[in-house]
Amino acid sequence: MKKQELIAELFSVEQDGAGSAFDNAPGPRAPGLARLSQAALGAASLAFVAAPAAGQETLSVVMDQLDVTTSGPATGSPYNPRQLQLQRLPTPILDTPQSITVVPQQLIQDQRDSTLVETLRNVPGITMFGGEGGTQGDNINIRGYSARNDFYRDGVRDPGWYTRDTFSIESVEVLKGPSSFLFGRGSTGGVVNVTSKLPFLAADKVQIDASGYSAPGARVTGDINSVLGDSAVRLAFVANDTDVAGRDHINTTRFGVAPSIRANLTPDDQVTVSYIYQKDNNIPDYGIPVLPGAYFGTYYGQPAPVAKNTYFGRLSPGFSDTERVDAHIGTLQYKHTFDQDWSITNTTRYSLIDRFVRVRGVQVNATNLYGQASGGVPLSGAALFMRPLGNLYVNNTNDFQNHTTNTLFTNQTDLVGHAETFGLQHTLLSGIELSQETRDQYRTNIAGGSRVNVGFPSPYPASPGTIPATSTDTYAVGDTVGVYASDQVKINRYLEILGGLRYDDLTVRQHAATVRSGTYNETGPLNATTPYDVVNKVQFVSWRTGAVVHPVDNASVYFMYGTSFDPSSEYLTITGGQQNLNPTTNETYEAGAKYDLFDSQLSLTGAVFQVTQQNAIEAVDQANGIYATVGTTRVQGFELGIAGKLTDAWSVFGGYTYLDGRVLKSARNTAGAFVTTPGNVLANTPHNTFSLTSTYVVLPGLTVGGSAYYVGERFTSAANTALVPGYWRLDALAVYKLTESAALQLNVYNIANTKNFETVSGFGSATPGPGRTVVLTARLTF
Secondary structure, three states: OOHHHHHHHHHOOOOOOHHHOOOOOOOOOOOOOOOOHHHHHHHHHHOOOOOOOOOOOOOOHHHHOOOOOOOOOOOOEOOEOOOOOOOOOOOOHHHOOOOEEEEOHHHHHHHOOOEHHHHHOOOOOEEEEOOOOOOOOOOEEEOOEEOOOOEEEOOEEOOOOOOOEHHHEEEEEEEEOOOHHHHOOOOOOEEEEEEEOOOOOOOOEEEEEEEEEOOOEEEEEEEEEEEEOOEEEEEEEEEEEEEEOOEEEEEEEEEEEEEEEEEEEEOOEEEEEEEEEEEEEEEOOOOEEEEOHHHHOOOOEEEOOOOOOOOOOOOOOOOOOEEEEEEEEEEEEEEEEOOOOOEEEEEEEEEEEEEEEEEEOOOOOOOOEEOOOOOOOOOOHHHOOOOOHHHOEEOOOOEEEEEEEEEEEEEEEEEEEEEEEOOEEEEEEEEEEEEEEEEEEEEEEOEOOOOEEOOOOOOOOOOOOEOOOEEEEEEEEEEEEEEEEEEEEEEEOOEEEEEEEEEEEEEEEEEEEEEEOOOOOEEEEOEOOEOOEEEEEEEEEEEEEEEEEOOOOOEEEEEEEEEEEEOOOOOOOOOOOOOOOOOEEEEEEEEEEEEEEOOOOEEEEEEEEEEEEEEEEEEEEHHHOEEEEEEEEEEEEEEEEEEEEOOOOEEEEEEEEEEEEEEEEOOEOOOOOEOOOOOOEOOOOOOEEEEEEEEEEEEOOEEEEEEEEEEOOEEOOOOOOEEEOOEEEEEEEEEEEEEOOEEEEEEEEOOOOOOOEEEEEOOOEEEEOOOOEEEEEEEEEO
16 A cells, blocks of 8 residues: 555545655755844843842743742742643652653743753753664653654643754753653653643733854744733744854754643633744754774774864755654644542643755775775774774765655543542542554665765765665554543652553554655655555553652652563664564652752752663564564663752752663674673763753842863664763852842853763764853843
């Protein structure tokens, strides 16, 4: 069955695929985003900005959303919200038997974070992956396991490989450990739930921020909330045009808008309608390639020892590296409150993420390093050792363009309530999720490009490459039915017990073929091991249990056990030979403690944990489509956290995580060797990660602070053939209030201007983070 026929069968309409037409032409930048760098720097120096007065209580929008009829948090502090916005976890953070980190709006604003990944640097135990087969965007590990598909917005899955901007984000909630009992497939290491900026009924608010970057660049964001009787409307927007300090040619050009409205139809009925649009037109960064250990005289490879600004991409007209994104997310939510104990919420969402990426991601392997620009034989062993980089060339084959469209249509219903039976107090949740996701990817491997000089790569090669006669097109539809329920029982003031489970029925149907480039005319199957049509069907029950002990009212000690599952079709792709395999399964044991101090103004947390993944899919004979569910890995570790106010003037947010991730068991391939050697360290899983942000009100109207981040060395893959060094990064900030409604903010990132490899890629590259960057922001609030 061809893709068009599959669409017609599913939706009873005819589609000709024109909306995903092959695209090889470099597109214009987003309209209205011409270079504003110098003008914005001047504007930021002169504009009138708002910041709360020192020591003055500020309006916390995060807490407003808990109860839109009042203003200000009942407990907690700007760096330490104590209640999740996620309705599926209705208990306070202190009472929840799980390690949870909330990155609040105040911290996002103080750091002037522009992307979700930047906010996640504040959460130790999370590491960043770079581009991997075209998956540029938010690509992270949590506790040693990939969470690329574990992003949620307001409790609803947010699929698609793109960079989520913070302009529409209120806060970021990180729930660590397998969580399939609430979210369904995935969540081996945890999930990231983004809470959106939605209307609140407490008060009108306008905030405009204009920033100038030394990189150079400019960024303008706005957040406007207006109360209209029993309703409120809110509008957030962004315009961004920034380079990356210390990285040649890399640029992010972005526009976004997020309108929303909330209306109280009756005292018990509330409707919220929201829409988010984000448009990107970027030059992506696929980093610096890893050279083999033979070059350095070590058993492991390392990033090529080139200057931090070295650019390995391509800018040739018609073949220039580019990333273009159009993201649409529309949501309708209805909430009915029965009484003070019971409420029901129904959420309907449609999202469409359309992304085109073309990149020359230089990749080194055992047979593609040469000593000259053309001809010759591949270099290896002693011929590579410390060879001048200007005399080293890569015959690169990791050169491609992808046009990928992800859609999601879902309806979720959550019933939350409190009840008492025989003196036991219950916090109850039940829900159902019905969703359909689609993924359409059109991929072309660009052939015949010039070899890339490692020491002096040219972005304008003599031959940028050619478009081959054939490409590939893969279209998949995933249907999910999920039913879940949980009960947290308060036995007495000292003890609570949690039990929860979820049943998932997932069916993914895929049609894949080789097609003529520029069309959808099929010429044959995708490859020798993948049929035109394959189906993966999974039925799985996930569960969690836990206990919480309160030695005192403001402290808890807990234990939790939970499970999750990863089907072979988790990303809506099915590799030939894997369609009938059982899901990979995961389980976690976690014990921890939480302690709220100073009327919950400050919280201290700690946890020890073990996550084990079993039945991981491994390629025994990939050429013939033979796989086995044999792999077993395990991550053991502990973490410490602190968030909130030490004094009225001193706020802190940070933590430390230790991880020991290892391969425990692996299949053997046809040659008798392990697919992955037991004992190896898991990919992108450093032993030590640390982050700490501290701010202090030194004078009325003046706040100063700084951030420190540490990420230890890590391997790019579980094969342990390439090692990326660890790094420290130091940032600074200062906020000065000019008037009641205006303030200036100064941020300096990477003060020491060090070469920090902040992301790694399994294909063999590492991407430096920004060099020293100065950002001056003018803020106006009223």
